[in-house]
Amino acid sequence: MTRKxxxxxxxVSFIAMxxxxxxxxxxxxxxxxxxxxxxxxxxxLIMIAAVVGHLSFxxxxxxxxxxxxxxxxxxxxxxxxxxxxxxVALNNQIPAEIxxxxxxxxxxxxxxx
Numbered sequence: 001m002t003r004k005x006x007x008x009x010x011x012v013s014f015i016a017m018x019x020x021x022x023x024x025x026x027x028x029x030x031x032x033x034x035x036x037x038x039x040x041x042x043x044x045l046i047m048i049a050a051v052v053g054h055l056s057f058x059x060x061x062x063x064x065x066x067x068x069x070x071x072x073x074x075x076x077x078x079x080x081x082x083x084x085x086x087x088v089a090l091n092n093q094i095p096a097e098i099x100x101x102x103x104x105x106x107x108x109x110x111x112x113x
Contacts, residue, residue, distance in 0.1 A: 006053040013047035016040075030102070034109045 020040040024033045055062065066072050094102070 002053075003057055006050055006057070009046060010050035010054050013043045013050055016043035017047055031109075034106050037106075038110060 020036045
């Protein structure tokens with residue numbers, strides 16, 4: 001029974017994360033991104049919890065997949081891509097005179113002011 005709840009939670013959170021992420025990707029307005037941020041953030045946390053539960057039930061199968069050379073190489077490429085993109089994003093800082101007002105306005109918008 002626990003597996004069923006975890007799988008449904010994972011499915012619904014995937015739908016919420018993917019649809020909110022795609023909308024933010026397509027509608028490239030900071031105001032819309034801030035508007036969608038609470039949904040995306042909350043379901044991101046729910047998805048993390050569901051993935052942890054899902055992996056606790058299925059980790060053996062995942063490790064078996066990684067025994068295949070092509071799959072292991074593919075996983076490695078994805079991990080390298082992720083690390084490189086995080087590095088690019090973290091080194092592409094927005095100047096403080098732009099970031100601070102944006103952060104203040106975002107906090108106001110999320111608070112409903």
